[in-house]
Amino acid sequence: xxxIAKPSKENIKTYVPIGLxxxxxxxLDVFVNAFFNFNLMxxxxxxLSYFLPLILGFTGFYLIxxxxxxxxxxxxxxxxxxxxxxxxxxxxxxxxxxxxSIPPMLDWFILDANFVGNSKDDCTxxxxxxxxxxxxxxxxxxxxxxxxEQWRINTAxxxxxxxxxxxxxxxxxxxxxxxxxxxxxxxFLGIKLISGGSFGLEYVESAAWGGLSLTFIISAFAILFCxxxxxxxxxxxxxxxxxxxxxxxxxxELWRGVPLITVLFMSAVMFPMFLPDGTFIDKLIRVxxxxxxxxxxxxxxxxxxxxQALPKGQYEAAKSLGMGYWRMNALIILPQxxxxxxxxxxxxxxxxxxxxxxxxxxxxMELAGMIGLAKTxxxxxxxxxxxxxxxxxxxxxxxxxxxxxxxxxxxKLSTER
Amino acid sequence: MSKIIELKNVNKWxxxxxxxxxxxxxxxxxxxxxxxxxxxxGKSTLIRCINRLEEHQEGNIIVDGTELxxxxxxxxxxxxxxxxxxxxxxxxxxxxxLDNCSLAPIWVKKLPKKQAEEIAMNNLKRVQIDDQALKFxxxxxxxxxQRAAIARAxxxxxxxxxxxxxxxxxDPEMIKEVLDVMVDLAKGGMTMIVVTHEMxxxxxxxxxxxxxxxxxxxxxxxxxxxxxxxxxxxxxxxLSQIL
Numbered sequence: 001x002x003x004i005a006k007p008s009k010e011n012i013k014t015y016v017p018i019g020l021x022x023x024x025x026x027x028l029d030v031f032v033n034a035f036f037n038f039n040l041m042x043x044x045x046x047x048l049s050y051f052l053p054l055i056l057g058f059t060g061f062y063l064i065x066x067x068x069x070x071x072x073x074x075x076x077x078x079x080x081x082x083x084x085x086x087x088x089x090x091x092x093x094x095x096x097x098x099x100x101s102i103p104p105m106l107d108w109f110i111l112d113a114n115f116v117g118n119s120k121d122d123c124t125x126x127x128x129x130x131x132x133x134x135x136x137x138x139x140x141x142x143x144x145x146x147x148x149e150q151w152r153i154n155t156a157x158x159x160x161x162x163x164x165x166x167x168x169x170x171x172x173x174x175x176x177x178x179x180x181x182x183x184x185x186x187x188f189l190g191i192k193l194i195s196g197g198s199f200g201l202e203y204v205e206s207a208a209w210g211g212l213s214l215t216f217i218i219s220a221f222a223i224l225f226c227x228x229x230x231x232x233x234x235x236x237x238x239x240x241x242x243x244x245x246x247x248x249x250x251x252x253e254l255w256r257g258v259p260l261i262t263v264l265f266m267s268a269v270m271f272p273m274f275l276p277d278g279t280f281i282d283k284l285i286r287v288x289x290x291x292x293x294x295x296x297x298x299x300x301x302x303x304x305x306x307x308q309a310l311p312k313g314q315y316e317a318a319k320s321l322g323m324g325y326w327r328m329n330a331l332i333i334l335p336q337x338x339x340x341x342x343x344x345x346x347x348x349x350x351x352x353x354x355x356x357x358x359x360x361x362x363x364x365m366e367l368a369g370m371i372g373l374a375k376t377x378x379x380x381x382x383x384x385x386x387x388x389x390x391x392x393x394x395x396x397x398x399x400x401x402x403x404x405x406x407x408x409x410x411x412k413l414s415t416e417r
Numbered sequence: 418m419s420k421i422i423e424l425k426n427v428n429k430w431x432x433x434x435x436x437x438x439x440x441x442x443x444x445x446x447x448x449x450x451x452x453x454x455x456x457x458x459g460k461s462t463l464i465r466c467i468n469r470l471e472e473h474q475e476g477n478i479i480v481d482g483t484e485l486x487x488x489x490x491x492x493x494x495x496x497x498x499x500x501x502x503x504x505x506x507x508x509x510x511x512x513x514x515l516d517n518c519s520l521a522p523i524w525v526k527k528l529p530k531k532q533a534e535e536i537a538m539n540n541l542k543r544v545q546i547d548d549q550a551l552k553f554x555x556x557x558x559x560x561x562x563q564r565a566a567i568a569r570a571x572x573x574x575x576x577x578x579x580x581x582x583x584x585x586x587x588d589p590e591m592i593k594e595v596l597d598v599m600v601d602l603a604k605g606g607m608t609m610i611v612v613t614h615e616m617x618x619x620x621x622x623x624x625x626x627x628x629x630x631x632x633x634x635x636x637x638x639x640x641x642x643x644x645x646x647x648x649x650x651x652x653x654x655x656l657s658q659i660l
Contacts, residue, residue: 313503317501320468320501321525321569322493322498332509
């Protein structure tokens with residue numbers, strides 16, 4: 001056992017160069033193998049050459065594991081990825097898996113993928129057929145909305161983004177009006193613009209709406225409405241008036257206990273049966289109401305968590321200053337409670353956005369639904385992978401943006417400096 | 418002199434446990450009353466009943482001519498006239514000190530923002546933390562927070578101030594700065610009811626002392642008499658332990 005001395009400060013000058021070269025060699029071997037399909041260790045028996053990178057890397061990591069070496073970067077390295085044998089193994093595996101998975105990913109996404117063409121026949125490579133996305137892009141964005149009228153959707157979203165963008169640059173006072181416009185005017189203006197039927201705009205029925213724009217429309221409306229309803233339900237559940245309290249509890253537990261897919265199905269199929277003859281509520285509106293109420297129940301419980309986290313003293317202080325129930329909640333309780341539960345709110349809203357594809361059960365096709373439709377087109381069979389990777393990417397971008405925004409908000413509102 | 422606070426035969430229970438037993442109390446305008454007693458004796462509950470943070474079940478509580486009862490619709494109006502300072506300060510952590518002070522005047526008394534902030538700054542000056550006005554409560558020391566809480570209550574220009582163990586949560590070296598503010602307030606003619614164990618403060622400002630035990634008022638006497646010649650044995654025992 002004493003053939004090699006334990007790595008320490010005395011032999012740092014010999015061990016660290018040897019150790020680092022061993023680790024580098026092992027990584028190089030895997031790299032060459034992965035990227036150039038060439039086995040550097042081919043002269044060794046196959047079983048050994050398979051494990052050699054692991055053995056080399058492991059030995060190398062052992063040699064450089066010198067406590068309090070005095071070299072700052074070596075200490076940081078050891079502390080974070082090489083604190084013991086198990087840790088060193090994990091590090092090696094992680095590095096190997098990342099290196100190994102890059103070439104096939106690169107091949108599929110870019111190198112062997114096809115970007116040019118108009119039909120499935122143009123996809124000759126082994127990789128992804130992005131032609132599919134390109135050809136169907138318009139449908140993925142707008143659904144079955146008539147091409148000639150798509151400028152209306154564009155205009156609506158352009159106004160939305162312009163107002164939101166501008167609100168970051170204007171004064172506080174002006175910002176208030178921008179927000180009021182966004183919450184109370186724009187939703188109805190936007191819907192009118194997209195649905196048409198007046199002001200000389202051609203009527204486009206909601207069944208034709210679809211794609212990413214529908215994802216946005218449903219998400220935006222559901223978020224807009226589920227938030228205040230959730231807050232009111234949360235307050236209601238904590239009310240001292242039994243009637244309000246039990247109605248709130250009943251509502252929340254009913255909606256939370258039912259799967260969204262059932263709720264959607266009921267809203268589309270069962271609900272119209274209960275309506276008197278001749279009355280008709282647009283399917284999209286029914287679905288919107290269903291999603292809104294469903295998410296509101298979740299929102300209510302998130303908000304209630306924040307309400308319960310506040311010390312009783314905050315209520316008492318507000319009351320002792322002569323504030324009534326609504327003022328106390330609006331000025332003192334909710335600002336604090338909502339701030340506390342921003343992560344939970346973000347969670348619920350992200351889930352909401354990602355739940356929208358479920359509306360396919362009632363025949364509405366947002367982004368994922370349109371992709372599902374396109375991939376069953378006889379001319380484009382076998383494109384599920386491309387389609388869903390694209391959908392995943394788009395949803396990820398949307399959700400990541402929301403997540404970042406919520407983190408920013410949390411930081412901005414923090415007063416515990 | 419007419420009374421600004423009257424309690425007649427007040428009884429209160431928490432479930433089956435009786436916390437207040439036959440409380441009778443009268444306070445004239447500008448009087449300062451200090452309530453002391455062992456913990457659990459109902460002192461805090463008593464003053465919390467006066468602005469109805471707790472509800473009493475029997476008897477009458479009349480504050481500034483309005484009787485507090487189940488059907489009191491304008492309880493907010495009474496509370497606006499009765500300032501309260503808590504043991505745990507209970508400042509609003511999401512608002513600056515200035516906003517803490519001006520919020521209620523703006524939203525409850527409907528004062529214009531500018532005027533409310535003027536009042537707030539005056540009161541913050543009075544408790545000597547006007548230089549901290551734009552900070553948040555979390556950035557202040559305990560003593561500063563409690564002074565801010567006093568200023569916040571004063572901004573409503575109350576007729577009565579209730580203090581619920583205002584110095585009990587403070588480090589010893591901060592107690593004095595809060596008591597100084599309270600003494601100053603007392604000398605300004607405010608009607609005050611103070612629950613505290615600070616007997617030095619009591620001797621300096623109190624007109625009357627009240628000693629409570631097990632939900633009852635055991636002794637009510639002029640301050641000098643209370644300390645020099647307490648009547649009940651329970652009071653004597655308490656004073657011997659605390660002084």
